[in-house]
Amino acid sequence: MRFKEDYDGTTVNEIEFDGHGTKILNVAKGHQKLSSFLKEVFLPEGYPNSVSKDYLTYQFWDTLQELCSTLNGTLASHAIFQGMGVGNSKASALGATYTWLMKDGSGMISNILFAWSKGTLLDIDAKRWRLFADVLNDIAMFLDLLSPLAPPYLFTFAMCCTSVFRSLVGVAGGCTRATIKQHQAQCNNMADVSAKDGSQEKLSGLLGLVLSMTLINIISVSPLITWATFSLLTVLHLYFNYRACSCLVMKSLNPTRYKVILDHWFKEGNVWNPEQVNCVEPFILGHRGIGKHIVVGASLGDLNPSRSDLTDTLDTNDSRYIIYRFNDEVRICLRSGSNHADQIEAYYFAYMAAQESSDSTIIISNTDQISAHQKFLSEMSREGWDLSFSPLGSSQLRYSLV
Numbered sequence: 224m225r226f227k228e229d230y231d232g233t234t235v236n237e238i239e240f241d242g243h244g245t246k247i248l249n250v251a252k253g254h255q256k257l258s259s260f261l262k263e264v265f266l267p268e269g270y271p272n273s274v275s276k277d278y279l280t281y282q283f284w285d286t287l288q289e290l291c292s293t294l295n296g297t298l299a300s301h302a303i304f305q306g307m308g309v310g311n312s313k314a315s316a317l318g319a320t321y322t323w324l325m326k327d328g329s330g331m332i333s334n335i336l337f338a339w340s341k342g343t344l345l346d347i348d349a350k351r352w353r354l355f356a357d358v359l360n361d362i363a364m365f366l367d368l369l370s371p372l373a374p375p376y377l378f379t380f381a382m383c384c385t386s387v388f389r390s391l392v393g394v395a396g397g398c399t400r401a402t403i404k405q406h407q408a409q410c411n412n413m414a415d416v417s418a419k420d421g422s423q424e425k426l427s428g429l430l431g432l433v434l435s436m437t438l439i440n441i442i443s444v445s446p447l448i449t450w451a452t453f454s455l456l457t458v459l460h461l462y463f464n465y466r467a468c469s470c471l472v473m474k475s476l477n478p479t480r481y482k483v484i485l486d487h488w489f490k491e492g493n494v495w496n497p498e499q500v501n502c503v504e505p506f507i508l509g510h511r512g513i514g515k516h517i518v519v520g521a522s523l524g525d526l527n528p529s530r531s532d533l534t535d536t537l538d539t540n541d542s543r544y545i546i547y548r549f550n551d552e553v554r555i556c557l558r559s560g561s562n563h564a565d566q567i568e569a570y571y572f573a574y575m576a577a578q579e580s581s582d583s584t585i586i587i588s589n590t591d592q593i594s595a596h597q598k599f600l601s602e603m604s605r606e607g608w609d610l611s612f613s614p615l616g617s618s619q620l621r622y623s624l625v
Contacts, residue, residue, distance in 0.1 A: 265426070267419050273410040277472045281403070282420070284467035286427045291460035292360065293431030297438055298453050299367035303382070322379045330386035337391050345395060347477050347614045349402040350468040350506040356396035357464045361457050363388035368453060406473055472501045476567065476613035478517065480504055484603070485574045494602040517573045519566060520618035521547075521554035544569040546576055553577045559623035566615055571596050 267273050345352050363385040370381045401417075408416045442449040473480065474497045483500050487493070523545075543561035546569060547554045553573045557566065572592065603610060 265419055265422050267408075267412055267415045269410060269412070273408075273412055274416060275407045275409055275472070277470050278407050280470045281407070281467050282423060284463050284470065286423055288357065288460050288463035288467060289424055289427040290431050290434075291456045291463060292357070293428055294434060294438060295361070295364050295453060295456045295460065297431075297435040298442060298449060298456075299364040301439065301442070302368045302371050322382055325379055326382040326386040329383040330390040333387040334390040334394055338394050341395075342398070344616070345398040346402055347616050348479065348506065349399040349406075349473070350471060350504075352395045353399040353403070354464055354468050354507065356392045356399065357460065359388050359395075360392045361460060363392065364453070365457075368449070403471065406471070406475075468506065469501075472497045474607060474609040476608065476610070476615065478570075478615055479506060481570060481613070481615065482574065484608075485571065488599060488602075489575075489578075494599070494606050494608075496606040497608065516552050517570060517577065518552055518554045519557070519570065519573075519615050520620045521556050522620055523556050523622050525554060546573050548576045548579065557617065557621050559621040561621065563613065564610075566617055567600075567610060567613055568596055570615055571599065 262270065271278070341352075366381055366385045366388070370378055370385075373381050400420075404413055404417050404420065438452070442452060476484075480500050483504055484495060487495050543558045543565040545556045545558075547556070553576050555566075555569045555573050557569070561569075575592075600610065
C-alpha cells in the first residue's frame with residue numbers, strides 16, 4: 224500500500240507500507256526542495272490560495288520600491304552626517320544632540336496631529352495615501368541632501384522639517400500597509416501575511432545594504448553624481464510605487480470605486496467587476512475628481528431646518544437617512560440605528576441626486592427606486608464585490624427624534 228504526501232500542492236514524499244515495515248521515498252528533487260524552502264520562508268502558508276490574486280504582483284513592485292528607498296536612504300544619511308559635522312573638528316557634540324532632540328520632538332508632535340486629523344481617511348483611500356507617503360518620503364530625502372548646504376542656523380530647521388515629513392510617512396505608510404495586508408489575507412491569516420511581508424522587506428533591505436557599500440564610494444567622487452543617482456532612484460521609486468498601488472484589486476467599496484461603479488451602472492445597466500474598476504479607478508485624485516462631492520454623516524444643522532419641506536420630512540419620514548442636495552454637495556444625514564447597508568443604499572440615491580441640476584432639494588427614495596437598488600446589490604454580489612465592509616467616509620454623527 225502506497226501513499227503520497229503533498230505540501231502546498233507539491234508532492235514531497237511517497238510512503239509505502241509492506242509486511243516488513245514502512246518505507247519513506249523522498250520524491251522531491253534538489254531544486255524542488257530549495258524552491259519549497261524559499262516558499263516557506265518568504266511566502267504565506269498556503270500560497271497562492273491563502274492570499275489575494277494580486278499578491279505576488281504587488282509584492283514584486285513593493286520590493287523594488289523598497290530597494291530604491293533603501294539606496295536613497297543611504298544618500299540621505301550620508302548628507303545628514305555631513306551636515307551635523309561628522310568629520311569636522313569644529314562641530315559640537317552638544318549642538319548635534321540638541322538638533323537630534325528637536326528633530327525627534329517635532330516628529331512626535333506631527334505624528335499625533337496627523338493621526339488625529341487624517342486617521343479615518345487612511346482606510347478609505349489606502350492606495351492614494353500609500354502613494355502620498357512615498358512621495359513625502361522622497362521629499363524628506365531631498366531636503367536631507369540639501370541640508371549640508373544650509374547655514375548652521377537653518378540646518379536644525381531643515382532637520383525638523385524632514386522629521387515632520389517622515390512622521391507623516393510613518394503614520395500613512397504604516398496604516399495603509401495594514402489595510403493592504405488585510406486585503407491580501409484571504410484565510411484570516413493577516414499575521415502570517417504581515418510577517419512574510421516583513422521578511423521580504425528585510426531581504427530587500429539586506430540587498431540594499433550591500434549595494435549601498437558600493438554606492439557610498441561612487442557618490443563620494445562628486446556631488447553631481449550624488450544628485451544624478453538620487454534623481455534616478457527617486458523616479459524609479461515613484462514608478463514602482465505607482466505600479467504597486469495600481470495593481471491592487473480592492474473588493475470593498477470606497478467613494479471613488481463606488482462612483483466609478485455607479486457611473487457605469489446608470490450608463491450601461493450592468494456592474495463592473497473589481498478588476499475592471501481597478502483599471503479606471505482615479506486613486507490619485509480620489510472621489511472628489513468624480514462629480515459632486517457626497518458627504519456621508521452630515522449634520523442636520525447644515526440642512527437649513529427652517530425650511531418647511533425639511534420639517535415635514537423629519538416629521539413623517541421613517542427612513543434611516545435623509546439626502547439633501549445643496550450647491551456642489553449632496554449631504555446624507557443618518558438616523559440613529561442606521562447600519563452599513565443603509566449607508567450603501569443612501570450613497571446610491573445620493574449619487575442619483577447629484578445628477579439633478581436643482582439645489583436645496585430633499586430626496587426621499589420611492590418603492591421603484593428601492594427595487595432598482597436591490598437589483599443593483601444583487602449584481603454587485605454576483606460580480607464579487609464585498610459589501611460587508613465598505614468605508615464610505617461616514618462620520619459617527621446620527622440624528623434621532625426627542
